[in-house]
Amino acid sequence: FKEFKAQSVSEFFKKNAAMLGYTGKIRSLTTIVHEGVTNSLDACEEAGILPEISVWVEELGTEHYRVTMEDNASGIPLEYVPQVFGRMLAGSKAHRNIQSRGQQGIGVSGAVMFSQVTTGKPTSFLTSTGDTHIVKGRVQLDVKRNLGEIVDKEKLHNTSGWRGTVIAHEAKGVLYNKSRYSPYNYLRMTSIANPHARITFIEPDGTRILFERSTTLVPKPPKAIKPHPYGITPDDLLTMASNTDAKKLGAFLEKEFVRISSAKAEEIASLSGVSLAQQPARLSWDDAERVVNAFKATKFFAPPTEGLRPIGGEEIAKSLTSTLSPEFTQTITRAPQTFRGGILFVVEAGLAYGGKAGKGGIEIIRYANRAPLIFDQGGCAITEAVKSVDWKRYGVRDVEKVPLTVFVNIVSTHVPYTSAGKQALAMEEEIHAEVRYALMDCGRALSRFLAGKRKLYERRSK
Amino acid sequence: FKEFKAQSVSEFFKKNAAMLGYTGKIRSLTTIVHEGVTNSLDACEEAGILPEISVWVEELGTEHYRVTMEDNASGIPLEYVPQVFGRMLAGSKAHRNIQSRGQQGIGVSGAVMFSQVTTGKPTSFLTSTGDTHIVKGRVQLDVKRNLGEIVDKEKLHNTSGWRGTVIAHEAKGVLYNKSRYSPYNYLRMTSIANPHARITFIEPDGTRILFERSTTLVPKPPKAIKPHPYGITPDDLLTMASNTDAKKLGAFLEKEFVRISSAKAEEIASLSGVSLAQQPARLSWDDAERVVNAFKATKFFAPPTEGLRPIGGEEIAKSLTSTLSPEFTQTITRAPQTFRGGILFVVEAGLAYGGKAGKGGIEIIRYANRAPLIFDQGGCAITEAVKSVDWKRYGVRDVEKVPLTVFVNIVSTHVPYTSAGKQALAMEEEIHAEVRYALMDCGRALSRFLAGKRKLYERRSK
Ligand SMILES: Nc1ncnc2c1ncn2[C@@H]1O[C@H](COP(=O)(O)OP(=O)(O)OP(=O)(O)O)[C@@H](O)[C@H]1O
Ligand SMILES: Nc1ncnc2c1ncn2[C@@H]1O[C@H](COP(=O)(O)OP(=O)(O)OP(=O)(O)O)[C@@H](O)[C@H]1O
Ligand SMILES: [Mg+2]
Ligand SMILES: [Mg+2]
CATH class of the missing domain: 3.30.230.10 (Ribosomal Protein S5; domain 2)
Structure with missing residues (x-):
């Protein structure tokens, strides 16, 4: 056991970069584009903004490219830049019950890591939340400690009130082509499912391709949806009970789940034998099992439809x-x-x-x-x-x-x-x-x- | 950004348990067996012990089982028990260049997590390194902090000089059958590739199946093998250079790689233009690229064969x-x-x-x-x-x-x-x-x- 050691989550994903999609030259390039574009679409949708996204792939040498992505989303406050770009398992989506393309808090940090590991260079960024200044700088990831570090930064005057984010990753050991697995097809497929987004793509040979939006209807921002009682496990119930600010089981059930009215809560209490006055944080495993079994024996309306955003x-x-x-x-x-x-x-x-x-x-x-x-x-x-x-x-x-x-x-x-x-x-x-x-x-x-x-x-x- | 939060690696894998193989009732049960058995085989092989492994699956209720696994390996020192069973990304194999079945430091902690999340119960263990006492206890995983906690423990006299580890996981939402994906077929396949192991399997209905060993030859314990210069990237070189205790580039190349003699090191120095007197920790990215390009232009003997243990x-x-x-x-x-x-x-x-x-x-x-x-x-x-x-x-x-x-x-x-x-x-x-x-x-x-x-x-x- 003299060799026993712990490693950080970035060390793990650096060693196992294939698990993040960085395997093979073509897929690695497309994965960088995927991480940037899904973040931009998520940020636009959350802020109710019609997405204007541009992706520019430049060939700098043999199997050496720079990918620059720009959006008109909400921008990233300076104090969050190190965490956004350099800390894996940190983000705004993982812990919320909301429909979004991102859900792990790893994506863009993975792209920063991959480009840093293949070129030795940090990732460049430009971002503004629409206030008086634009922050421009470079950021890298400290793999051992799983922390982001701003290498250099400067503040520019934001004369035009621009809001959004620009990211530029430089990577080696990647390749551009127009196969089914390339950035081109990825963006084409993205525009098919996101008719509200306008995506401009510039290929390494300078060709500009515009995937024009086919609707100007901004999808309603996704809303956090509470879990439905069907499918809940005792452990889920206990985890939710330890995070709730409701003081009693009754209030907890009505507040944290969809489709549970006070009448339903009564029904659950009588079926499970657990009192509605019970404090949620003091529920035992047995209580939780009884409540979950009561859920299974109760008729609930189907889940609500307004939270999820299918394409249609x-x-x-x-x-x-x-x-x-x-x-x-x-x-x-x-x-x-x-x-x-x-x-x-x-x-x-x-x-x-x-x-x-x-x-x-x-x-x-x-x-x-x-x-x-x-x-x-x-x-x-x-x-x-x-x-x-x-x-x-x-x-x-x-x-x-x-x-x-x-x-x-x-x-x-x-x-x-x-x-x-x-x-x-x-x-x-x-x-x-x-x-x-x-x-x-x-x-x-x-x-x-x-x-x-x-x-x-x-x-x-x- | 008010919702921005970091999560622990155990929280991530709890939410994404399918990524660890806990998806579907049959696969989840087999995955628990897989994590225990690969650890036992690894521990036996590292200690040069002929493996005696037994796996016992008991049905406690509908889709409710207990899996008990015992080995005669090296045992786990008490102070390491919380990290072994309750901390993801901690282990003795991830950071070493050695052939082993485990390589992530997640396996058994994942099994502890899955059984805890489905039953609310900790995992029971019994272990001894062969000294005067045997430790018996129960351990659980604190998901928010990614730490193991010993729930209770007692020390028993080790009158027979027993050495090894026994683990018992209780899990719900799992199922035993004898399909291609079941623990039975998993153990059969394991014994085919590990002819030196004797594996006893007890099914829920009490049937005992013995997969007898077909050779008493203990495979030589796997040896840590240094990387070969072919395939090294500049980032790998810099990471190795920052971890080495060699003071000069020449010594670093000869010590940390296979197939690099002092004559080869000279050749690399003249091809790359980087001095052998250079301190490894002070290598720049450009130096590293030049050295790696020199590797590609140099003829090396093929990698040595003695470190890896194929089946034959x-x-x-x-x-x-x-x-x-x-x-x-x-x-x-x-x-x-x-x-x-x-x-x-x-x-x-x-x-x-x-x-x-x-x-x-x-x-x-x-x-x-x-x-x-x-x-x-x-x-x-x-x-x-x-x-x-x-x-x-x-x-x-x-x-x-x-x-x-x-x-x-x-x-x-x-x-x-x-x-x-x-x-x-x-x-x-x-x-x-x-x-x-x-x-x-x-x-x-x-x-x-x-x-x-x-x-x-x-x-x-x-
Ligand atoms: N272009 C952007 N504009 C605004 N915020 C962004 C942008 N890109 C990333 N973010 C913020 O940074 C966080 C981290 O992004 P990251 O891609 O690492 O994780 P994620 O999108 O939450 O999940 P996933 O790992 O599944 O992609 C996001 O949750 C979001 O809050
Ligand atoms: N039966 C055992 N006997 C001795 N040591 C063990 C045993 N099981 C686990 N260990 C020790 O605990 C560590 C953690 O085990 P764990 O399964 O979590 O990770 P791993 O085997 O290193 O990698 P992987 O996640 O790929 O399985 C191992 O690296 C090993 O040092
Ligand atoms: Mg993302
Ligand atoms: Mg293991």
Whole structure:
């Protein structure tokens, strides 16, 4: 045991950078873009701002690039800069029950780490919250202590009242191309699911590509949603009880959960045998188990719909039509459900048949909280759910050749990813079932369309 | 930014327990067994002890089990018990360049956390380093602070001089069955790759299964291996330079790397233009880049073979034959190579054709450092490498029906996993290439065998 040592979370992710998506030259570059763009979209949406995002990739040498990203979001107060850019597991989203693309507090610090480790250089930033000055500087990450350090900074006069953030990462051992895994396709997929964002992309050869917004409707800022009693575990209940400021169990149940009225709280008390006057912080494990069992025996309304922001069936159909020119599309947004821990989620799906749909067989397009999942398709529960559908029943003769694109978007206050790289969903039974129902629902419409097409074909050939 | 907060690494993995393998009822139970057994095997091997491991799974209620694991390893000194069982990112393996099944310092703390979160109960332990007393107690994990706490303990007289560790986790929301993903199959696969271990398994219905050892040869304890200059990055060099006690660059190069003699160090100095008298801690990024470029331009002997412990072609063939009774087997152990960071690895592979081989098409059996990879086959680089081989060239007509089992084991001082659950390898070009070469080599032998078989068949049917 003389060798026994602890390490910091940054040391762990530096050694295991593949877990954050920094594996392979093309994916590493796209991951840097992904971390910046998801943060910008989240910050814009939270502040109710129509996103103007630009991404500029410059080639500085062989496998040596600089990625500069600018947004018009809320800006980052100077005192938070070291934590935002240099401290893993620190952020504004991880501990809140809110739909957002980020949820770990690791993303941008990971990009700072990767570029620092490959070039020895800090990350440059420029940010303002819209007040009288703009802060410009460079920041790096102290891996051993998991802390951010501002290397240098200066304050500039903010004459135009600019608000937003610009980040520039320099990285080596990365590569730009226009494959399915490149920054170009990532931004295209991002604009499909975020019709309110205008994204400008400048490629290394100087080509400017504008992904114009197709709606000026700003999605209502996501709202923190309380957990629903279904799916709560005794440990969740105890953790919530230790963090609440409600003095009694009754008030705690009504305040911290959705769908629990005072009448419902009474019902729970009588079913569980735990008094509503009990102080939440003094609940025992047995009490918690009894309350949770009472939840399971009680009828609650379904989770509310206003907290989550799906893309919407119409928007999905519009996007599928404009990118694939299919003969047939069908979309669906299912009702909210819950999985482990009372976590709300909504599944929406779409099918596109014919035109440019399919890639020599079924093509799967996956999103989580409107962020595209480009990598790790093989290890994703969405892929498994798509494969588990018996497509033959819906008129698909050969899954290896059919011109069919399957679109799935999961929105939730906590997306269960398989790894910190956030590109694949872990298997949760409730999510798997919902994806299947959504696809089978669309499948039935597809089967009617294909039957009609076949009839038409047979009539003509008679 | 009023909501900005940091969280501990245990809070992160509690919320994202799926990243540690606690997803689904069957997998969660097997993951608890996996964490305990890999630790026991590691501890036995490090101490040069022939492993005697027993695993006992008891059903206490519906989806409520207790898993008790005992080993005859070195035991855990009392002062380390809180860190071993209750602190994530603390251990004896993460910071050493040594082949071991564990490498993150998270495993057993994850199992403590999962069982505590599902039952509210601490984990029981019994341990002795072989001295006069045995410590018995219970330990839990303080999630907010990522610290272990001994709930209660007592010291017992160690009359028999017993040495080892017993751990008992109680967990809910888990399930025992005998599928491919169950503890039973996990232990069977473990015993195939660890012929020196005797593993006793007691099922919930009381059935005792003995996986007897097939060799009494204790593998030589793994040795810490220094990195090889190929694959080193400037950041690696600077990190090593800041941790070395060598006073000059020359001594640093000779001491901290394999295959660098004083003559080689001279060559590197003249190629890079960096003086050997330079103090390692004062190397700049530019110096480091020049030295690394000089490494790339220098010829070094291949990495040494004595540090890594592959299973061995003979043992693999023996195991494949005894479990699958195939008509044909072919195995290979490739020479050591390096990937990113100068990390040594060896690929060994085997094919088994006929008999019980294959599962309605190619079956893949994966190992890393002799630990079976049961889950996440879809997202693993080994699977991709197996699929990338053109099996038709080796006489395999139909990959969906062929009775072929492909066995791959990767040994390394650092296995690049895709997530902290350690069940799938991330894509590293060098590893992917080596797996392909190993399989193509075995494939050539298979193709000769199948051609022979066909000739025989044709001769007979004339
Ligand atoms: N462009 C930005 N504008 C405003 N705030 C930002 C911006 N980028 C990051 N932040 C803030 O910094 C925090 C840390 O960002 P980071 O990407 O590390 O984590 P995250 O987005 O919370 O989660 P994840 O690790 O899943 O991405 C965010 O939570 C947010 O509060
Ligand atoms: N049965 C055991 N006997 C002796 N020492 C043990 C035993 N189990 C754990 N340890 C010690 O406790 C440490 C922590 O174990 P843990 O499983 O958390 O991490 P690890 O094995 O180092 O890495 P990983 O997270 O990859 O499993 C180990 O590094 C080892 O030093
Ligand atoms: Mg983020
Ligand atoms: Mg371990």
